[in-house]
Amino acid sequence: MTINPFCYTVLPLDAPLCGRDEELATLCTHARSNTNVVLYSPRRYGKTSLIKRVQEVLSREKFITTS
Numbered sequence: 001m002t003i004n005p006f007c008y009t010v011l012p013l014d015a016p017l018c019g020r021d022e023e024l025a026t027l028c029t030h031a032r033s034n035t036n037v038v039l040y041s042p043r044r045y046g047k048t049s050l051i052k053r054v055q056e057v058l059s060r061e062k063f064i065t066t067s
Helices: 021-032 047-060
Strands: none
Touching: 021 047
């Protein structure tokens, strides 16, 4: 029997985002300047969690974000 190592639950926005502070800051800067960005990596690397965190940061700054 193979055990799936991935957790498929929805992570809360306040969950730790370990080691992604630089990426978060870069993406927020690009979003504030209305720059398009392509974000790619293998599956299950946290792309969606990172983007949701960017949306949270920007919404606190009164930017309009969509999910």
